[in-house]
Amino acid sequence: MAVAGVAASAVVGAAQEYPDVVRTSAYVPVRDGTRLAVNVYRPARDGAAVASRLPVIFAFTPYRARFTEKDGKVVELALGDRLALRSLIRAGYVVATADIRGKGASFGHRRGFQDRTEAQDGYDLVEWLAKQPFATGKVGMIGCSYLGGTTFQTATTAPPSLKAVFVGASDLDKYAFVRRGGIPAQFNTRPDEPPEVDLASVPVDADADGSLLKAAVAQHDANTPMAALWYGMPYRDSVSTFTGTPFWEEVGVYNYLDAIRRAGIATYFWSNWQDEPTAQSILSAANLPGARFLAGPGSHCVPPPGFDFTGEITRYFDQHLKGAVPGATPRATYWVEGLNGKGGYVTSEKLPGEGSRAQGWYLGAGKTGTARSVNDGGLTPRAGRAGADRFTVNYDLPDPEYFAFWAKPMDDKGLSYTSAPLAAPAKIVGFPVAHLAVSADKPDAQVFVYLDQVDAAGKAEVVAFGRLALSHRIEGKAPYAAMGLPFHPGRKGDVMPVQPGQVVRLNIDMTPVARVVPQGARLRLTIAGADPRQRNLKDIRQNPAPVITVHRGGADASRLDLPMAK
Incomplete structure (x- = not known):
């Protein structure tokens, strides 16, 4: 174990190669015909998208990829840097965001949560993105919390074009996480949002009058309720009355690890110490050869302070999507509270707990x-x-x-x-x-x-x-x-x-x-x-x-x- 040096702990800006962004949005049908709202952000100069093909970074969200706040401000997932997405656009990546079925501006309804339907939707969108004229054919995915789950679940379907994933605060074993010890976790049992939340989504470009958005949100009425789904399955082998399947097994990523291994998808897991999913992130890294792990001192999905988070993400995708030669890539980088009286990051070839x-x-x-x-x-x-x-x-x-x-x-x-x-x-x-x-x-x-x-x-x-x-x-x-x-x-x-x-x-x-x-x-x-x-x-x-x-x-x-x- 070594104390991380200046390069790992200093905050530096991402490359400013492409200062501008050009966005388009459209409905993309997946294998069963359900239309999902997809937004594409292309690097640009002087207001024009660059003509060269670039790798794509994809984030798949239930929290509305684009929406309007009460004050009229439009919030766009891809233009924030909490997941380094804006920095990735500057660094020469196309960034795509999409609403999962049954949420945001997408049509359809949620059968479950991070189920095989969502995983297959992720597969279809990855392959659609890879085939677009702006893409090199190589795709990476990133997300934290639920978005980390859609990223991890999509990886289990092994899309041929998916080369690397950066998974934050997600789970390997959903039963052991949501109902740990037979007791449901609090943040997985919250009430579902009213329709007004999804109706605040920004319509896709072709939906000038918002009629398609209204039709899509009407279909969300058939969504499976989250709390009722989790509370209704007390045992690992419970069959859900909503899905008709042993749902914990369906959504248990550990059942599909071989698919990720065979596909050779690079994996990086991140979660902070004051966040319950961190245990699952460590176990995920322990079960995938070559996986890397990062933990900061903060709470849920907060970018680790005092650490070049955007630079770490960019370098990781540069290696796996652009073929960049990596520098030192330790298996684990994590904050140790109280180290040298204050706290600091260390690097190690062992995951936390290995060797203790x-x-x-x-x-x-x-x-x-x-x-x-x-x-x-x-x-x-x-x-x-x-x-x-x-x-x-x-x-x-x-x-x-x-x-x-x-x-x-x-x-x-x-x-x-x-x-x-x-x-x-x-x-x-x-x-x-x-x-x-x-x-x-x-x-x-x-x-x-x-x-x-x-x-x-x-x-x-x-x-x-x-x-x-x-x-x-x-x-x-x-x-x-x-x-x-x-x-x-x-x-x-x-x-x-x-x-x-x-x-x-x-x-x-x-x-x-x-x-x-x-x-x-x-x-x-x-x-x-x-x-x-x-x-x-x-x-x-x-x-x-x-x-x-x-x-x-x-x-x-x-x-x-x-x-x-x-």
């Missing part, structure tokens, strides 16, 4: 011995005497912001175990795993775990978290390389309620970490039974609330394994 060793921290009674807040000595390097602590699940939690991508401290909502101040800095890189011995007075309950860093003044921040329902505790062999992490299949036959009072083992992998915890700071593990980011708390609330007991010490010693790096 697990160091156990055991739950103990501590000096105070209270159930709600166990302080100095409550988290120690050695197992103590046998004992147990219990708490009643608290469902009365504060409402989070609409998109709470990261958890906040929960130490007053369950059990907390806090270490003594660290005698030396601790470098943690990889996936913490909580190994808990628990029992409950109900057949099922949900368990949430949070790892906090607490400074000398008592200020705490959550650095990792995880979740698992008691009934989903059964483990099995993952259908992909899982980097040694526990894998919970979640099939209907794997789900087992517990007998009240039965002690069971829970192995909960948490979101990945890359940080140096300074000397004098404390580590804290919190165990709770509900999370304020759950949108369905009112529906799942048990009355009376479950009482969960955590067993520590002795043969059933509960512990937290931290991935320690050199």
Whole structure:
């Protein structure tokens, strides 16, 4: 592992070879005849598109590629630089954006979300773009969040013209992401948007009076509702009532990795540390030979600060679409919080967690011995005497912001175990795993775990978290390389309620970490039974609330394994 040099951390502008842009838009029919709204942005000089053929970068969105805000301002995905798209146009790429079927200005309706229909639509549009007179025949795709998913899913269909993808904050295993541990994630269960949102899309060029836009949006009424789809499939092998298929398997990218490998599509995965999909991005990189990985210190899809993000993207596509000879291309580049007292980027040929060793921290009674807040000595390097602590699940939690991508401290909502101040800095890189011995007075309950860093003044921040329902505790062999992490299949036959009072083992992998915890700071593990980011708390609330007991010490010693790096 090496500290990234100036070239990787300095922010530099993209090449200004083509200062202007010429845009056109049209409806493009895909294989079943559905017309999708496609926008093409060609590099230009003096208002005229360049005549030479250029490679194409494609972004496929459900969030409207072009729309008008209430103040009349037109927003265009391709003209922003959050995904370096404007810089790519300047650097000599044609950029194309399209609305997925059932959204924006496109016709049709959504059968599912990032399903095989969308993947095949992506295939058709990639090949259509490759055959246009402005194109060299080589296409790259880029996106983050849902757009990262459309990018990854399109790659699974292996379009012959798709040569490289840059995938941000997406998933390898959608079941393990959306319903991790049997518990739905908050930002995948939001309400669907009203028709007015899509009606604000800018009509394509030939639709001067907007009549085609209105006809397209009318078809969106048949869209499958997102929250109902996810909530309606509690098990990995559930058959969706909306699609009539075992939908988690249909949208699980891991089922199609061989197609990406055989096609030789270059892959680059990016996600930031304070963002739940980062675990999936690391696993994606671990499962595709030659894949690269990037993580910054920020939140969901925020360009990594202090890093030449647009330059990195441009150089990556230059290599795979223009044949440029690459410089040093480390497998992984990521921010380490607290490195050298502040934080910085490092480069490595190992992904975060590879090469780290697990160091156990055991739950103990501590000096105070209270159930709600166990302080100095409550988290120690050695197992103590046998004992147990219990708490009643608290469902009365504060409402989070609409998109709470990261958890906040929960130490007053369950059990907390806090270490003594660290005698030396601790470098943690990889996936913490909580190994808990628990029992409950109900057949099922949900368990949430949070790892906090607490400074000398008592200020705490959550650095990792995880979740698992008691009934989903059964483990099995993952259908992909899982980097040694526990894998919970979640099939209907794997789900087992517990007998009240039965002690069971829970192995909960948490979101990945890359940080140096300074000397004098404390580590804290919190165990709770509900999370304020759950949108369905009112529906799942048990009355009376479950009482969960955590067993520590002795043969059933509960512990937290931290991935320690050199």
